Amino acid sequence: MAIATEIALKVGEAGRSGSGVRSDLHVLVEPRDSGGVEIALESRVGLYYGDSILQQTRDVLEQLEVQDARVSIHDEGALPFVISARIETAVKRAGLGNGKMTIPERLALPSSSARDRLRRSRLYLPGNEPKYFINAALHRPDAIILDLEDSVHAAEKDAARILVRNTLRAVDFGGCERMVRINQLPLALTDLEAVIPESPDLILLPKTERAEQIIEVDCFITELKSKLRMDRPTWILPILESAQGIENAFAIATASPNAVGLTIGLEDYTADLGVVKTIEGRESLYARSRLVNAARAAGIQAIDSVFGDVADLDGLRRWGENSRALGFDGMGCIHPSQIEFIHNAFAPSTLEIEKALRIVAAFNDAQQRGLGVVSLGSKMIDPPVVERAKKLVAYAKATGAPL
Amino acid sequence: MATIHEPVVERTELIQNAAGRLVPSLANGRVQIPYLGVGQYRPQGNKAAPPVRSSSEYPENGDKRVSDLETALRACGLSDGMVISSHHHLRDGDAVALMTLNAVSRLGARDLTWFPSASFPSQKSAIELMEKGVIHHIEGSMNGPLGDYCTQGKMRGMGVLRSHGGRWQAIQDGDVHIDIAVIAAPTADSFGNADGSHGKSACGSLGFALADSLYADRVIVVTDNLVPFPCIPWQIQGNNVDYVVQVDSIGDPSKIVSGTTQITHSPDRLRIAEFVARFLRDAGIMRDGFSFQAGAGGIALAFVDYLRRMMKEVGVKARFVRGGSTKYLVELLQEGLTDYILDGQTFDLDGVRSIACDPRHVATSPFTSYNFHGKGNFASMIDAVVLGATEVDVNFNANVVTHSDGRLLHGIGGWQNCLAAGCTILALPSFRDRIPVIVDEVTTLTGPGELIDVVATERGIAINPLRQDLLDAVKGSNLPIRPIHDIKAEVERICGGKPSRPKHADRPVAVVKWVDGTVLDTVWQIG
Numbered sequence: 001m002a003i004a005t006e007i008a009l010k011v012g013e014a015g016r017s018g019s020g021v022r023s024d025l026h027v028l029v030e031p032r033d034s035g036g037v038e039i040a041l042e043s044r045v046g047l048y049y050g051d052s053i054l055q056q057t058r059d060v061l062e063q064l065e066v067q068d069a070r071v072s073i074h075d076e077g078a079l080p081f082v083i084s085a086r087i088e089t090a091v092k093r094a095g096l097g098n099g100k101m102t103i104p105e106r107l108a109l110p111s112s113s114a115r116d117r118l119r120r121s122r123l124y125l126p127g128n129e130p131k132y133f134i135n136a137a138l139h140r141p142d143a144i145i146l147d148l149e150d151s152v153h154a155a156e157k158d159a160a161r162i163l164v165r166n167t168l169r170a171v172d173f174g175g176c177e178r179m180v181r182i183n184q185l186p187l188a189l190t191d192l193e194a195v196i197p198e199s200p201d202l203i204l205l206p207k208t209e210r211a212e213q214i215i216e217v218d219c220f221i222t223e224l225k226s227k228l229r230m231d232r233p234t235w236i237l238p239i240l241e242s243a244q245g246i247e248n249a250f251a252i253a254t255a256s257p258n259a260v261g262l263t264i265g266l267e268d269y270t271a272d273l274g275v276v277k278t279i280e281g282r283e284s285l286y287a288r289s290r291l292v293n294a295a296r297a298a299g300i301q302a303i304d305s306v307f308g309d310v311a312d313l314d315g316l317r318r319w320g321e322n323s324r325a326l327g328f329d330g331m332g333c334i335h336p337s338q339i340e341f342i343h344n345a346f347a348p349s350t351l352e353i354e355k356a357l358r359i360v361a362a363f364n365d366a367q368q369r370g371l372g373v374v375s376l377g378s379k380m381i382d383p384p385v386v387e388r389a390k391k392l393v394a395y396a397k398a399t400g401a402p403l
Numbered sequence: 404m405a406t407i408h409e410p411v412v413e414r415t416e417l418i419q420n421a422a423g424r425l426v427p428s429l430a431n432g433r434v435q436i437p438y439l440g441v442g443q444y445r446p447q448g449n450k451a452a453p454p455v456r457s458s459s460e461y462p463e464n465g466d467k468r469v470s471d472l473e474t475a476l477r478a479c480g481l482s483d484g485m486v487i488s489s490h491h492h493l494r495d496g497d498a499v500a501l502m503t504l505n506a507v508s509r510l511g512a513r514d515l516t517w518f519p520s521a522s523f524p525s526q527k528s529a530i531e532l533m534e535k536g537v538i539h540h541i542e543g544s545m546n547g548p549l550g551d552y553c554t555q556g557k558m559r560g561m562g563v564l565r566s567h568g569g570r571w572q573a574i575q576d577g578d579v580h581i582d583i584a585v586i587a588a589p590t591a592d593s594f595g596n597a598d599g600s601h602g603k604s605a606c607g608s609l610g611f612a613l614a615d616s617l618y619a620d621r622v623i624v625v626t627d628n629l630v631p632f633p634c635i636p637w638q639i640q641g642n643n644v645d646y647v648v649q650v651d652s653i654g655d656p657s658k659i660v661s662g663t664t665q666i667t668h669s670p671d672r673l674r675i676a677e678f679v680a681r682f683l684r685d686a687g688i689m690r691d692g693f694s695f696q697a698g699a700g701g702i703a704l705a706f707v708d709y710l711r712r713m714m715k716e717v718g719v720k721a722r723f724v725r726g727g728s729t730k731y732l733v734e735l736l737q738e739g740l741t742d743y744i745l746d747g748q749t750f751d752l753d754g755v756r757s758i759a760c761d762p763r764h765v766a767t768s769p770f771t772s773y774n775f776h777g778k779g780n781f782a783s784m785i786d787a788v789v790l791g792a793t794e795v796d797v798n799f800n801a802n803v804v805t806h807s808d809g810r811l812l813h814g815i816g817g818w819q820n821c822l823a824a825g826c827t828i829l830a831l832p833s834f835r836d837r838i839p840v841i842v843d844e845v846t847t848l849t850g851p852g853e854l855i856d857v858v859a860t861e862r863g864i865a866i867n868p869l870r871q872d873l874l875d876a877v878k879g880s881n882l883p884i885r886p887i888h889d890i891k892a893e894v895e896r897i898c899g900g901k902p903s904r905p906k907h908a909d910r911p912v913a914v915v916k917w918v919d920g921t922v923l924d925t926v927w928q929i930g
Contacts, residue, residue, distance in 0.1 A: 022836065045837045047808050048902030056899075077836030080899040134897060135671045138861055336670035 607749020
């Protein structure tokens with residue numbers, strides 16, 4: 001199996017092939033001084049798409065202004081947007097391409113996302129692993145996250161950036177919010193240059209510790225967008241992953257009007273604290289509560305960490321229910337099987353909904369009768385209780401719960 | 404000496420059958436009837452019968468043991484050109500078929516027809532026997548190296564692919580006359596009574612061998628677990644058996660049954676399985692007293708698991724389920740969610756244990772379940788069946804025997820027979836490795852679209868427009884019901900256009916029989 005991330009990354013190589021690899025390809029571009037372009041193709045789907053892959057390869061090389069090179073491709077059934085991303089990466093790694101890029105045809109852009117939309121579940125997709133992209137939205141998370149950070153090897157950042165860029169253009173994520181987790185500053189800026197033109201709905205900034213970092217990212221995005229004459233909102237979701245980040249939670253939450261929430265990364269946070277991460281999460285209770293408080297104070301969403309054990313769906317349900325009880329609006333997920341459990345954990349119970357509906361009805365009734373005081377049976381209902389009931393009904397409606 | 408493996412090009416005409424497919428008029432010298440349409444072909448006359456035997460020809464003490472397989476074969480009158488049958492209830496762990504064919508080779512017989520109920524990759528050394536001229540051709544499913552040997556046009560005769568029910572039908576109609584049947588038995592007595600549910604090589608049901616035991620000229624039982632008479636239960640009756648051979652091992656138990664059958668972990672495939680279960684529930688098929696059949700593939704197993712949960716939620720139970728039995732069907736039985744398992748073959752250890760000790764878990768045969776020339780069969784009495792396929796076209800015609808490049812991939816198994824169910828559902832990913840599964844025209848027609856009701860993919864569920872009742876039944880459910888053209892167009896967009904169609908040569912290398920013995924389609928030489 002050829003893995004580009006292995007120690008000796010040969011110049012001009014990109015992607016992976018081999019028996020365990022699916023939906024990817026391995027490309028080797030060897031520049032030469034003359035002789036034109038010569039392509040050797042081996043493909044798992046050669047009988048069906050061999051001609052199409054050869055044609056695409058020639059087109060991509062032409063766009064990248066590659067005139068003389070030997071190109072060898074081992075294809076494992078990669079889709080067209082992956083093929084062009086891998087060839088572009090290999091060409092650039094070979095020192096060719098004249099700074100050009102080759103981008104797939106863009107699907108119709110979905111409408112932009114509302115700042116307070118539902119963000120119960122966000123499915124992480126490793127940014128350099130193309131096989132997960134196409135079907136991710138079928139599992140109906142509220143958002144997908146194309147990850148350029150921890151799931152991508154340091155030597156593959158360039159490849160992932162190009163692949164994620166193409167993915168944002170060519171893959172239909174349905175009703176999911178399209179998020180990208182970029183790297184920490186300063187690499188973050190290179191990532192943004194690649195992805196912002198493709199209109200991601202939201203950028204996750206990892207290991208945020210200070211408000212200035214958010215301001216830098218926000219300004220950079222604004223600059224890029226004004227150059228590109230783009231006016232779609234690009235929301236920011238800072239990830240707090242250290243004691244310092246938690247201490248600065250409120251300042252971070254209020255650093256930019258584009259920050260729509262705060263979220264926490266518990267692996268790094270517990271490591272920073274020097275404690276063991278447990279399934280009960282007692283060691284992070286303070287941090288999580290403080291984050292919720294800061295987010296609420298800033299009027300934005302609070303979103304919990306991921307639950308790392310994919311096999312423990314019972315543990316996930318308990319964690320999710322506890323998260324909701326602490327005031328979180330959602331959490332991350334690392335496998336599609338977690339989505340349904342998270343949505344259930346964050347759904348108000350039938351009892352809660354019924355009670356809220358009764359309170360809202362009582363409020364409407366009082367309004368109609370011109371009464372200042374809302375009462376339900378023998379109990380007087382305070383205005384904040386009415387507010388909470390209204391929010392809960394709206395939330396239940398948004399999640400599609402039967403009312 | 405002439406090179407023996409030079410293929411004999413049969414003088415055959417190609418005829419267009421009722422499905423519009425070109426099929427040969429002759430296969431291995433026998434006249435073939437082209438497919439006439441579902442339920443159209445009704446042959447007259449009587450069934451075949453084995454020769455009359457008298458009990459005075461057999462030992463009075465019932466002891467039919469002989470020292471080894473060669474002795475038994477010689478005693479059966481083995482000669483050139485005979486038809487020798489074997490069975491796949493030991494699956495990839497079977498040692499008896501090759502043991503038999505090698506014994507035949509040592510005895511110097513040539514030009515045999517090997518008639519397995521299915522062949523497996525572990526039997527690839529049969530290729531050497533074909534090269535040496537011992538085997539003339541195989542009538543039975545071929546895949547892996549044997550499938551390639553056939554599709555590359557190297558086999559001297561034509562492959563004949565039949566369903567499990569079609570194999571029974573071919574035997575009893577006299578289409579195939581078995582000279583010697585060799586039956587691998589996990590337990591047997593010296594009279595020839597045989598059972599598959601006990602012994603170190605236990606495999607569950609022996610149903611695939613039953614027709615052979617009834618119709619073959621001679622029957623040999625080979626066992627590695629000889630018990631004193633009587634062997635109880637007797638799935639194969641000793642009264643039909645000529646000789647019993649004791650050997651050290653009839654196969655590799657680890658390949659006979661899997662420890663546990665594996666449910667799929669792929670979220671996309673789980674989604675398909677869940678769609679199928681929800682479809683049965685929402686269409687009202689899942690109701691008290693219903694019945695269904697599902698195989699041992701990853702999606703089918705996950706489907707059973709989802710359905711089980713829904714049955715509990717709704718509070719209904721099935722009257723019977725049909726296997727391929729697995730742990731998941733056994734759980735239904737144990738939890739009281741079905742009254743019976745009617746079992747055609749047993750896939751895992753839980754299935755084997757259950758069939759051995761639970762009287763509600765019953766061994767069946769292709770006769771009871773599938774045989775088209777019987778007075779009915781169970782397949783058409785099932786409410787729903789969940790199957791796989793390699794390709795399906797926009798008219799719901801499906802292919803299960805070849806890859807989309809025309810290479811032999813699977814046997815037909817019970818697949819064709821199962822299409823008779825009240826609701827036939829194909830559960831498939833919409834593309835595999837960039838290759839769309841929904842196509843304009845299937846490579847090899849294995850099942851007519853008029854019998855295929857639902858195609859469930861991860862991108863939505865297509866219902867055959869012929870089944871307005873099903874379309875009505877799920878109206879108002881929140882299942883993603885979509886026209887098949889719609890799913891096809893989406894997948895072609897994802898995959899970057901329609902795939903090109905591989906070319907095949909003009910020479911037929913195998914025929915695909917329909918359940919009634921007519922020829923539904925042709926497998927062509929590749930390249």
